Amino acid sequence: MYVRVVRFTDVSSDQVDATVSQINESGGPPAGVSISRLQVFYDTDQRTAVVMQYFDTADAMAKSAQVFDAMDASDTPGTRASVDVCVLKLDISPS
Numbered sequence: 001m002y003v004r005v006v007r008f009t010d011v012s013s014d015q016v017d018a019t020v021s022q023i024n025e026s027g028g029p030p031a032g033v034s035i036s037r038l039q040v041f042y043d044t045d046q047r048t049a050v051v052m053q054y055f056d057t058a059d060a061m062a063k064s065a066q067v068f069d070a071m072d073a074s075d076t077p078g079t080r081a082s083v084d085v086c087v088l089k090l091d092i093s094p095s
Contacts, residue, residue: 001088002061004053006068011049011078016042019077033064049077054088061085
Protein backbone atom coordinates (compact mmCIF):
# COMPACT_ATOMS: atom_id res chain seq x y z
CA MET A 1 0.00 0.00 0.00
CA TYR A 2 1.19 3.49 -0.85
CA VAL A 3 0.23 6.69 0.94
CA ARG A 4 0.44 10.31 -0.12
CA VAL A 5 0.47 12.54 2.98
CA VAL A 6 -0.41 16.18 2.35
CA ARG A 7 -0.18 18.84 5.05
CA PHE A 8 -2.03 22.15 4.81
CA THR A 9 -1.61 25.28 6.92
CA ASP A 10 -3.87 28.32 7.42
CA VAL A 11 -6.98 26.14 7.29
CA SER A 12 -10.28 27.28 8.76
CA SER A 13 -12.93 24.92 10.07
CA ASP A 14 -15.28 26.23 7.37
CA GLN A 15 -12.77 25.35 4.66
CA VAL A 16 -12.42 21.80 5.97
CA ASP A 17 -16.19 21.39 6.23
CA ALA A 18 -16.65 22.69 2.68
CA THR A 19 -13.96 20.38 1.31
CA VAL A 20 -15.40 17.34 3.09
CA SER A 21 -18.91 18.19 1.84
CA GLN A 22 -17.63 18.61 -1.71
CA ILE A 23 -15.89 15.22 -1.57
CA ASN A 24 -18.97 13.52 -0.12
CA GLU A 25 -21.31 15.10 -2.67
CA SER A 26 -19.10 14.29 -5.66
CA GLY A 27 -19.57 10.56 -5.15
CA GLY A 28 -15.88 9.78 -5.41
CA PRO A 29 -12.49 11.08 -6.34
CA PRO A 30 -11.84 13.32 -9.34
CA ALA A 31 -11.30 11.73 -12.75
CA GLY A 32 -7.85 10.21 -12.99
CA VAL A 33 -7.54 9.51 -9.26
CA SER A 34 -7.63 5.86 -8.22
CA ILE A 35 -7.61 6.20 -4.47
CA SER A 36 -8.43 3.24 -2.23
CA ARG A 37 -8.90 5.17 1.01
CA LEU A 38 -8.99 8.81 2.12
CA GLN A 39 -8.60 10.31 5.58
CA VAL A 40 -8.72 13.99 6.57
CA PHE A 41 -7.42 15.16 9.95
CA TYR A 42 -7.94 18.70 11.24
CA ASP A 43 -6.22 20.48 14.14
CA THR A 44 -8.45 23.37 15.17
CA ASP A 45 -5.87 25.04 17.43
CA GLN A 46 -3.07 25.03 14.85
CA ARG A 47 -5.41 25.52 11.87
CA THR A 48 -3.70 22.68 10.03
CA ALA A 49 -5.04 19.71 8.10
CA VAL A 50 -3.40 16.46 7.13
CA VAL A 51 -4.82 14.42 4.27
CA MET A 52 -3.90 10.75 3.90
CA GLN A 53 -4.51 9.36 0.41
CA TYR A 54 -4.05 5.58 0.07
CA PHE A 55 -3.27 3.76 -3.17
CA ASP A 56 -2.84 0.12 -4.13
CA THR A 57 0.17 0.75 -6.39
CA ALA A 58 2.97 3.27 -6.78
CA ASP A 59 1.81 3.90 -10.34
CA ALA A 60 -1.73 4.76 -9.17
CA MET A 61 -0.27 7.17 -6.61
CA ALA A 62 1.98 8.83 -9.20
CA LYS A 63 -0.84 9.27 -11.74
CA SER A 64 -3.19 10.59 -9.08
CA ALA A 65 -0.53 13.01 -7.82
CA GLN A 66 -0.48 14.61 -11.27
CA VAL A 67 -4.21 15.33 -10.93
CA PHE A 68 -3.83 16.72 -7.40
CA ASP A 69 -0.80 18.83 -8.34
CA ALA A 70 -2.73 20.37 -11.24
CA MET A 71 -5.60 21.49 -8.98
CA ASP A 72 -6.11 25.19 -8.49
CA ALA A 73 -4.89 26.31 -5.06
CA SER A 74 -8.38 27.67 -4.34
CA ASP A 75 -9.69 24.08 -4.52
CA THR A 76 -7.63 23.06 -1.49
CA PRO A 77 -8.53 23.69 2.16
CA GLY A 78 -5.50 25.90 2.82
CA THR A 79 -1.87 26.39 1.87
CA ARG A 80 -0.18 23.14 0.83
CA ALA A 81 2.85 23.00 3.14
CA SER A 82 4.24 19.57 2.28
CA VAL A 83 3.62 16.39 0.35
CA ASP A 84 5.19 13.08 1.32
CA VAL A 85 4.91 9.92 -0.77
CA CYS A 86 5.28 6.85 1.38
CA VAL A 87 5.17 3.08 1.43
CA LEU A 88 2.99 1.84 4.29
CA LYS A 89 5.27 -0.34 6.41
CA LEU A 90 3.05 -1.06 9.42
CA ASP A 91 -0.69 -0.90 10.03
CA ILE A 92 -1.93 -2.33 13.33
CA SER A 93 -5.59 -2.47 14.27
CA PRO A 94 -6.49 -3.99 17.60
CA SER A 95 -8.97 -6.81 17.37
